[in-house]
Amino acid sequence: xxxxxxxxxxxxxxxxxxxxxxxxxxxxxxxxxxxxxxxxxxxxxxxxxxxxxxxxxxxxxxxxxxxxxxxxxxxxxxxxxxxxxxxxxxxxxxxxxxxxxxxxxxxxxxxxxxxxxx
Amino acid sequence: xxxxxxxxxxxxxxxxxxxxxxxxxxxxxxxxxxxxxxxxxxxxxxxxxxxxxxxxxxxxxxxxxxxxxxxxxxxxxxxxxxxxxxxxxxxxxxxxxxxxxxxxxxxxxxx
Numbered sequence: 001x002x003x004x005x006x007x008x009x010x011x012x013x014x015x016x017x018x019x020x021x022x023x024x025x026x027x028x029x030x031x032x033x034x035x036x037x038x039x040x041x042x043x044x045x046x047x048x049x050x051x052x053x054x055x056x057x058x059x060x061x062x063x064x065x066x067x068x069x070x071x072x073x074x075x076x077x078x079x080x081x082x083x084x085x086x087x088x089x090x091x092x093x094x095x096x097x098x099x100x101x102x103x104x105x106x107x108x109x110x111x112x113x114x115x116x117x118x
Numbered sequence: 119x120x121x122x123x124x125x126x127x128x129x130x131x132x133x134x135x136x137x138x139x140x141x142x143x144x145x146x147x148x149x150x151x152x153x154x155x156x157x158x159x160x161x162x163x164x165x166x167x168x169x170x171x172x173x174x175x176x177x178x179x180x181x182x183x184x185x186x187x188x189x190x191x192x193x194x195x196x197x198x199x200x201x202x203x204x205x206x207x208x209x210x211x212x213x214x215x216x217x218x219x220x221x222x223x224x225x226x227x228x229x
Contacts, residue, residue, distance in 0.1 A: 044223040045156075045164065045207055061216040097163055103211045103218050104154050106175060108163040 002026040002107045004098050009112030018090055022098030022109055029079040030054040032108035033102035035070060036083045039111075046094075048072075050102050051081060088116045097113040121219035122208055129227040135196040138224045140165065140208030141189060146219050148189035152211035155184060155193045157204045158223075164207065168193060195226075203228040 008020040022034060035050040049062035051072045058073050071084040081098055093116050099105035123141040130136040140147065140155075153171045156164040163170055166175050168184035171191060179226070181196045195202055208221040 044205075045158075045220060047217050047220055049217065063217060099164075103152055103208075103209075104166070104169045105164070106155070106166045106169070108165070110163055 004096040004100065004107055006044035006096060006098055009096065010112045011115045011117065012078035012088055014088060014090055014116055015108065017084070017086045018088060018114060020085070020096055020098075020112060020114070022083070024079045024081070024100070027100070029074075030076040032100050034072070034074060034081040035099045035102060035105060036070075036081075037097045037099060038092075038114075039097070040091070040094040043094075048083070048096075052102065077113050085114070088114075090116050092116050111118040121133055121212070121215070122210060122221035124221040124224045126222075127225045128191060129229055130195075130198045131229045132198055132200065134198050135194060135226065136198060136226065137195075138193045138206050138226070140191040140193070140210075140221050142191075142210055142212075142219065145214050146189075146210040146212035147186065147191050149213060150211045151186070152218075153184065153186060153191040154209050155182075155191075156207045156209070159204050160208065160213075167206075173206075198228055200228050202226060 003025045006022045033052045036048040051060045074081045095111040097111045098109045100107040151171045152177045155168040158164040172184040183194045205223045207223045212219045
């Protein structure tokens with residue numbers, strides 16, 4: 001059974017950093033791209049970026065809204081994808097989801113809440 | 119503003135059919151058969167309902183169907199049920215955006 005579990009969400013002050021993890025199981029992790037999304041309270045889904053599968057280079061792409069502040073990485077040996085978030089702003093407050101895939105997202109995690117507030 | 123345009127809300131009565139539209143351009147919806155639809159209940163993760171315009175993943179009810187005409191994709195739900203009340207999002211591969219494009223979401227209310 002494919003499972004994705006996000007963790008690392010927390011209450012943080014503006015300007016601080018936070019790293020989220022997406023722990024995967026049930027599939028050949030390295031063969032798939034992983035994507036990160038977020039959903040602010042009462043808002044729609046926002047795609048943040050993705051990291052390609054290892055055989056295709058493991059490269060990353062980011063949304064303009066987070067490029068330069070957020071970094072996606074992966075550790076295939078641990079089957080974990082990471083979302084490093086720096087210089088957090090109050091508007092980064094959201095539920096963060098990871099999903100398997102780059103353009104079709106068949107499996108999603110349950111989400112982890114990040115609250116940025118002083 | 120989202121790259122794909124969806125109506126903010128649609129509604130229907132149990133048993134009826136409803137259609138949610140998703141309008142893009144020839145660089146995304148119109149140019150590729152890579153449209154997908156997601157259902158999301160409040161506080162829950164999205165669920166893939168349709169991929170590649172009209173394909174249903176295993177386990178998704180046959181009441182859900184997808185189609186495309188020109189730059190507009192559509193999700194049709196037939197035999198509307200109370201459990202279909204949720205938010206629905208469309209997404210598409212896009213030549214001008216390495217992340218693809220998403221719609222802003224449509225809230226379906228079952229009357």
